[in-house]
Amino acid sequence: DAGVIQSPRHEVTEMGQEVTLRCKPISGHDYLFWYRQTMMRGLELLIYFNNNVPIDDSGMPEDRFSAKMPNASFSTLKIQPSEPRDSAVYFCASSLTGVAGNTIYFGEGSWLTVV
């Protein structure tokens, strides 16, 4: 399996621009997670989906952030407008429900810099 695939791997954008991060989970996985990693705050769960439905978005910092999962193989995380404090690594992850299937697999991350 190709694993969790994220794009872009790196993005540098100017403050105020819209940023869209993309994720393809592992085929067959029914959970998808978006995490943000910064030096100051560590790993934070932003939102997660189960069967394409958002379950918990309490970690989304503010209204500038939105996430969608239109189908089982694709999700986006959008920031509009972006701000310098959004600079971070954004990880997408997926997992499969099951008694012993709770291992979460991470993508390689999207490194976002907002200048």
Added chain:
Amino acid sequence: AQSVSQHNHHVILSEAASLELGCNYSYGGTVNLFWYVQYPGQHLQLLLKYFSGDPLVKGIKGFEAEFIKSKFSFNLRKPSVQWSDTAEYFCAVNTYNAGNMLTFGGGTRLMVKP
């Protein structure tokens, strides 16, 4: 809600030294426990996990962790570290009522001096 504490934020060791990274969680019910490793510039990778059974879990690259339920702990150990073990290590917990959601500790940055 569950929480995970990693008390050591930075650890510096020389090669061949023994390693123990602390992890404590707060949740009274059944938990699944994980250690993930993040090498510099890379994504998180699963090191080992505990679901049930033998509380001493063996992972990849010579790592092991022991689940001590009475202490709510899941410490990571390695008898002899190598320079290539330089990375950040994250402990995480999952509970069945959290819908597969992982709660991570703050991470421990390990630097191994050659």
